[in-house]
Amino acid sequence: MTKDLFKFSGHPEFENPSLIVGWSEDVGKLGPKVIEYLNRKIKSKSFCEIEPGGIFPLSGVAIENNVAQFPVSKFYYSKKNNLVVFDGTESQFEKYRFLNAILDVAQHHCKVKELFTISGTVSPIAHTEPRKILTVFNQETLQKRLRGCGLEDMDWEGTPAISTYLLWAAGKRGIPGASLWPQIPFYLAAGKDFQAVKLILSFLDKRFDLDLDLKELDEKISEQNTKIARLREEDSQINRYIGTLESGLSLSEDEQMELMEQVTELLEESS
Amino acid sequence: MAVKLYKKPELRNSVMLCGWPGIGNIGIIAIDTLRTLLKAEQFGWIEPWDFFDPRKVIIEGGLLKDLEFPINKFYFQRTVNQDLIFFVGQQQPTEGRARYAEGQKAYRIANLVLDVAEKFGCRRVYTSGAAVTQIHHALKPRVWAVPNRAKLIDEVKGYENTVLMSGIEGRGSQGIITGLNGLLLGVAKKRGIEAVCLMGEIPYYLQGVPWPYPKASKSVLEVLAKILGIELELSQLDELAERIDKSVEEFLETLYSAEGIPSQVKDEIEKLRYVRQTELGPITEEEQKKIMEHIDELFKGRDKDDERPV
Numbered sequence: 001m002t003k004d005l006f007k008f009s010g011h012p013e014f015e016n017p018s019l020i021v022g023w024s025e026d027v028g029k030l031g032p033k034v035i036e037y038l039n040r041k042i043k044s045k046s047f048c049e050i051e052p053g054g055i056f057p058l059s060g061v062a063i064e065n066n067v068a069q070f071p072v073s074k075f076y077y078s079k080k081n082n083l084v085v086f087d088g089t090e091s092q093f094e095k096y097r098f099l100n101a102i103l104d105v106a107q108h109h110c111k112v113k114e115l116f117t118i119s120g121t122v123s124p125i126a127h128t129e130p131r132k133i134l135t136v137f138n139q140e141t142l143q144k145r146l147r148g149c150g151l152e153d154m155d156w157e158g159t160p161a162i163s164t165y166l167l168w169a170a171g172k173r174g175i176p177g178a179s180l181w182p183q184i185p186f187y188l189a190a191g192k193d194f195q196a197v198k199l200i201l202s203f204l205d206k207r208f209d210l211d212l213d214l215k216e217l218d219e220k221i222s223e224q225n226t227k228i229a230r231l232r233e234e235d236s237q238i239n240r241y242i243g244t245l246e247s248g249l250s251l252s253e254d255e256q257m258e259l260m261e262q263v264t265e266l267l268e269e270s271s
Numbered sequence: 272m273a274v275k276l277y278k279k280p281e282l283r284n285s286v287m288l289c290g291w292p293g294i295g296n297i298g299i300i301a302i303d304t305l306r307t308l309l310k311a312e313q314f315g316w317i318e319p320w321d322f323f324d325p326r327k328v329i330i331e332g333g334l335l336k337d338l339e340f341p342i343n344k345f346y347f348q349r350t351v352n353q354d355l356i357f358f359v360g361q362q363q364p365t366e367g368r369a370r371y372a373e374g375q376k377a378y379r380i381a382n383l384v385l386d387v388a389e390k391f392g393c394r395r396v397y398t399s400g401a402a403v404t405q406i407h408h409a410l411k412p413r414v415w416a417v418p419n420r421a422k423l424i425d426e427v428k429g430y431e432n433t434v435l436m437s438g439i440e441g442r443g444s445q446g447i448i449t450g451l452n453g454l455l456l457g458v459a460k461k462r463g464i465e466a467v468c469l470m471g472e473i474p475y476y477l478q479g480v481p482w483p484y485p486k487a488s489k490s491v492l493e494v495l496a497k498i499l500g501i502e503l504e505l506s507q508l509d510e511l512a513e514r515i516d517k518s519v520e521e522f523l524e525t526l527y528s529a530e531g532i533p534s535q536v537k538d539e540i541e542k543l544r545y546v547r548q549t550e551l552g553p554i555t556e557e558e559q560k561k562i563m564e565h566i567d568e569l570f571k572g573r574d575k576d577d578e579r580p581v
Contacts, residue, residue, distance in 0.1 A: 093366065096320045121581060136581075138335050153333025154581070160328035160338055161580035168325070168338040181581060 005054070005101050010047035012077050014084070018208065019106050019115040021086045023162060024072055028184040028193030030120035034200050035087045041212050044076035044085055048105055055091050055098045073098075075105055081210055084110050090162045099162075099169045107173055114142065115170055115177040117163035118200055120193065123183035124256075126245035127228060131199050134181040136164060138171030142178060150203060154181065185245075186256060187263040194220040224267065231266050238262055274383050276315035280347050280391075282354035286499070287393040289384060291343075291360035291451055295484030297471040298399035298452065299359065300508075301491040306357040308503055311346035317383050319343060322364040322376050328581070343380070345387055352500045356391055358384050363451050377451060381458040388464060395465045397498075399491050400452040402470035403478045404439075407543035408519045412472035412487040414494050415439065417448060419460040423467060430494050433469075469494055476526070476540060477519065486512040 020038065022031035038044075050073035052058060061068040071089040078085075084106065091098035106112045121134060135151040137143040143153075160168070163179045170177045180203065182196040198217040205212040232239040241251055241259040251259065290302025319340035327339040341362035348355050366374035388396055402415040413434055416427045427435060436446050448456065452468050459466035471487025489508045496503045527537045 095324055135333055136330050136335050137333055140334060143333055151333075154330050155332065156328070156330040156581050158327065159580040160325045164328050164330075164335065164581060165325060165338070167335055168328075171335065 005051055006105060007049045007051055008047060009049070010045065010077075012045075012047055012079060014077070014110045014112075015082055016111055016113040017077070017082045017084045019084045019086060019110070019112040020204065021088065021102070021115060021117040021163070021166060023119060024087065024089045026118075027120035027122055027189040028191065028196050030182065030184065030193060030196050030200070031118055032087075033192060033194070033197045034118050034204075035085060037197065037201060037217070038083075038204065038210075038212075039076050039085055039087070042078040042081045042083060042210060044078035044081075044083065046074050046076050048075040048109070049073055050088075050098070050101045050105075055094045055101070056089070057093060073102075075110075077110075081208055083208060083210075084112060095162065095165060096169070099166045102166065103169055103173060103175070106170075107175060112175065115166075115175060116204075117166055117177070117179045119161060119163045119179065119181055120184040120189070120196055121181040122186050122189045124245065124250055125183055125185050126242050127185045127188060127193075127195065127225070128242070128246060129185075131183045131196055133199060133203060134183065136167060136179045136181070137177070138167045139176050142176040146178065146207075149207065151178070151180070187260045188267075190260065190264045191267040192220075192224075194224060227266060228263060231262065235262065273318050274315060274345075274387055275318060276345070276387075278312075278314040280314060280354075282347060282349070282356070282391045284352075285354040285356055285391050285393045287356045287358060287384075287388045287391075287396045288495070289358040289360075289396065289398045289451075289455060291363050293363070293450055293452070294401035294403060294478050295471075295473045295480075295482070295487060297401040297473060297484055297487045297491065300483055300485055300488035301399045301469075301471070301495070302357060303359050304488065304505075304508060305492060305495060305503070306346055306348075306359060309348045309350065309355065309501075311348035311355065311357050313344055313346050315345040315387070317343040317380065322380055323362055330581070347391075350499065350501055354391075355499070356387065356393060358387070360451070373450075373454075377454050378458070381451060381455045384455065385459055385462055385464060388459075389462070393464070395467070396455065396459050397495065398452045398455050398466065398468045399495075400448070400450065400468065400470045401473045401478070401484070401487065403475050404472050405543060406472045406474050407540065407545075408474050408477065408486070408516060409544050412484075412490045414490050415470040415472070416494075417446070417456065417468045417470070419456045419466045423465060427467065431497060432490060433494055474540075474543070476523075480519075480522065482515055482518060483511070485515060 022035035024032050026032065052071045056071045061070055073088045076085040086102060132152045133150060134154040136154050167177050167179045180200060182199050184193045184196050194217050198214055198221060201212055201214060204210060232242060238259060241255055244251055288302050288305065290299040292299050319342060323341045325338045325340050329336045343360040346357040364376040364380050366376055406412060413432050416430060416433045416435060418424060418427050424435065427433065448468055456466045456468050469491050471491045473484045473487050477484060485508050489505055489512065492503060492505060526532060
């Protein structure tokens, strides 16, 4: 473990906690919203940061929504719930080094017993449909243990995302883990999908007995659904598009684009 | 970060041959064809995760089955005159957004490859790549040869269809070899290992085209066959070269008819069919730029992967 890569601000005593990992850039703002809500509700405290030098290019700062951004790589701990939470910006260059830095802290410092990563997956479904949490495990034992918890096994071949890469690297070290991929309707991908946020938080709530109060999210879901319902009333085309998805049919590329633009604009305006 | 060897073959009078992707994949096609023809046996690899990002994940029934990385393997084969070690890499290690190897990772991998060369007492290392030049695709490409020691120049001069940098018009014995080909040559020099880079000529108008250029790989292989004293049956490479030639002809027709490409560009390229660049009026930098921009435009989006990763 390279010491100058880490900055510790606290030394809590860990009792083989579980690790939850979310990324600051995610579809439907899933990762940031889950991590922010979770950290706030379980009152976790930051104890360690991964220094960005050598992992992020640091050739300047990115500007998003008029605000300069900077990579985040912070660990939080809630003793009461025995949970470590990692809030991170995805590294574009030294990915393996970055992921091993996360796992070094998790394994050697926190002695975590398992990890869960959180990322959204864009799906061609309507927002009114029930979402699934598609899941990938790095070992069968954990998969069996979590049968009946509302997780759906995933089948997929293609480019690996950072969560999958982390899951693989954890597996290489013998740390059991799962990547949770709740479905995000494609037209909510650019905005916030509170339904998916609630879905993941509900899973974590049950899994770790967190006793989370999810009322805030219920209100946001209801507010968002009302806005989209109003748009459907006002715009028959949009109503037809969503209705098509609700019937399990697919839309053309142009129709998808139009639906996405209209909903994103609506939700951006009202936020 | 490590080299993993599954076998430790006893090798005598050994030579190492290295190939990896680059312009026209000239080097890797040459080295990998030789490896295949000689039925070389795999005996090790370089663990890829410190150098490369994974390319593909395989998830079945909710279980992460495999994460595939670009592979860099070592092979060996014994021949009458010498034993051969092959190093074949699927990708050059890069840093940031660079296309070809550069930086610390490239330096580390070059040293790992040479560690293996030294471990098995290799007396010489050959690398292979592309030489971008004004040549027509209908002509037989020459091989530019760059040794890492002056004492090898006389030997290299004796290779058929091969030129030293001093033999290329306008180069004045100078040049740059980018990527792992160049770096390996330099690191070998630093470590006192003899090395020669053999670069097959590729027309400048094909350097941005995402096709292999087997005609140049064949030229490299012919030189290597002479050096190593082996006979090679290269008809498969000829067939591939023929198919590529047809695609190149079609591609040039599209290029000539493109807006913004001056008509004299066609004349200049067509003149190359009969003469080498020394007898030509030069194509201006502006014209070359236009051609390359248009080639980029033609192939833009072909490798685009719209899938969101999981």
